Amino acid sequence: xxxxxxxxxxxxxxxxxxxxxxxxxxxxxxxxxxxxxxxxxxxxxxxxxxxxxxxxxxxxxxxxxxxxxxxxxxxxxxxxxxxxxxxxxxxxxxxxxxxxxxxxxxxxxxxxxxxxxxxxxxxxxxxxxxxxxxxx
Numbered sequence: 264x265x266x267x268x269x270x271x272x273x274x275x276x277x278x279x280x281x282x283x284x285x286x287x288x289x290x291x292x293x294x295x296x297x298x299x300x301x302x303x304x305x306x307x308x309x310x311x312x313x314x315x316x317x318x319x320x321x322x323x324x325x326x327x328x329x330x331x332x333x334x335x336x337x338x339x340x341x342x343x344x345x346x347x348x349x350x351x352x353x354x355x356x357x358x359x360x361x362x363x364x365x366x367x368x369x370x371x372x373x374x375x376x377x378x379x380x381x382x383x384x385x386x387x388x389x390x391x392x393x394x395x396x397x398x399x
Contacts, residue, residue, distance in 0.1 A: 271367035274374055281315045282386045284308040289390045319379035322365040326375060329363040
């Protein structure tokens with residue numbers, strides 16, 4: 264699909280940026296960095312996390328809408344319509360068997376809110392590991 268070439272790098276870049284920014288920002292707070300510089304970097308980190316959260320939310324809404332489309336179609340009165348209309352509806356039903364997802368082939372399985380939570384969770388666990396190593 265053509266849009267996959269444009270969306271995949273953005274999804275991967277946003278995910279990696281969130282991880283790097285969160286770990287770096289957390290390490291800055293562990294060291295004696297001036298408060299102004301730490302605050303500036305913290306703002307950039309928060310914006311990066313918010314961008315990933317908004318993108319994940321939109322992708323999740325799109326996936327949910329495509330999943331719910333088949334139930335909306337089945338509840339409508341399309342059986343009594345013309346043969347051309349039935350053919351189009353059957354095509355849409357067939358297409359809806361697999362929900363639409365935003366992903367980066369092989370890297371990000373599906374951009375969604377659970378994936379966003381997983382990225383943030385894993386990033387915090389990496390930070391906690393780094394913190395334990397640096398304190399020793």
